[in-house]
Amino acid sequence: MTEINITELTLYCKAFSGLTVEREAILKEIAEELTPHLSRVTDAFYTELDKIDKAKPFLNGKSEGLKKTHEAWLKGLFTNDFDDEYAKFLYHVGDVHVKIELPVEFMAGAMTQIQRNLTPILFELFGNDPERLIAIMEAIIAALGFSLQIMQESYQSSTLVTELDKFLKITGMSRILFNNLAKAYSL
Numbered sequence: 001m002t003e004i005n006i007t008e009l010t011l012y013c014k015a016f017s018g019l020t021v022e023r024e025a026i027l028k029e030i031a032e033e034l035t036p037h038l039s040r041v042t043d044a045f046y047t048e049l050d051k052i053d054k055a056k057p058f059l060n061g062k063s064e065g066l067k068k069t070h071e072a073w074l075k076g077l078f079t080n081d082f083d084d085e086y087a088k089f090l091y092h093v094g095d096v097h098v099k100i101e102l103p104v105e106f107m108a109g110a111m112t113q114i115q116r117n118l119t120p121i122l123f124e125l126f127g128n129d130p131e132r133l134i135a136i137m138e139a140i141i142a143a144l145g146f147s148l149q150i151m152q153e154s155y156q157s158s159t160l161v162t163e164l165d166k167f168l169k170i171t172g173m174s175r176i177l178f179n180n181l182a183k184a185y186s187l
Contacts (some may be wrong), residue, residue, distance in 0.1 A: 009153060010087040017145035018138070026139040031078035041092045042071040044117040045110070058102060059132070064072055077143050082119075087150050094154025107151050111144045 013019070046063055049055045058065065071095075080086050097107065118140060126133045 004091065004153075006087050006091065006155055007086045009150065010082070010084055013087070013146045013149040013153075014082065017149060019142040019144045019146045023135075023139035023142050026135055027078045027143055031075075032069075033125060033158065034121070035075050035078060035141070037125070039071055039076045040121065041068050041074060041114060041117040045113050054103065055106070058100065060108075073088055077140070077147070082146060084141070090147055090150035091154040095149035098154075104152070106126055107148055111148050114144060117142065 019137060046059070046067055049059060049153075050063075076086075094107075119137075122136060122140075126136055
């Protein structure tokens, strides 16, 4: 298996999501004013998840701990640097989602819910300046898009590794033999 080039992935996802240096600066600029309101976003997020039958097995008895983790991550969108270390963290999150067999669509759905629940708060705080509000919303969308792309890349890679491991176990083939066969057919 090839190792992921985290720097390359970070740059690619920043370019694709539109997460520029200017947008990162906007996120940090509003952090102090916005972060006290983020618990509302997390609470709304988990209230909505509780209504989705397919999500219930992942929440059973874990909601309070998950809320703390979610809110910490959400605050990090406004305080972290979007660098290789943060990308490694997000990559790990995608890997964990595979290990717990979380359906992939939950990640995209989560980003949609976060955006929807953040919007009224953004209008409350910044609605008096439409140009600034647009810039803030663009920065948040870019940060969420960046996060989703990293997690989905990890999810896809981890899923492939998991499936390969199952195949190797079923066939009794060693990873070395598999890698040698893969090399022979890729020439």
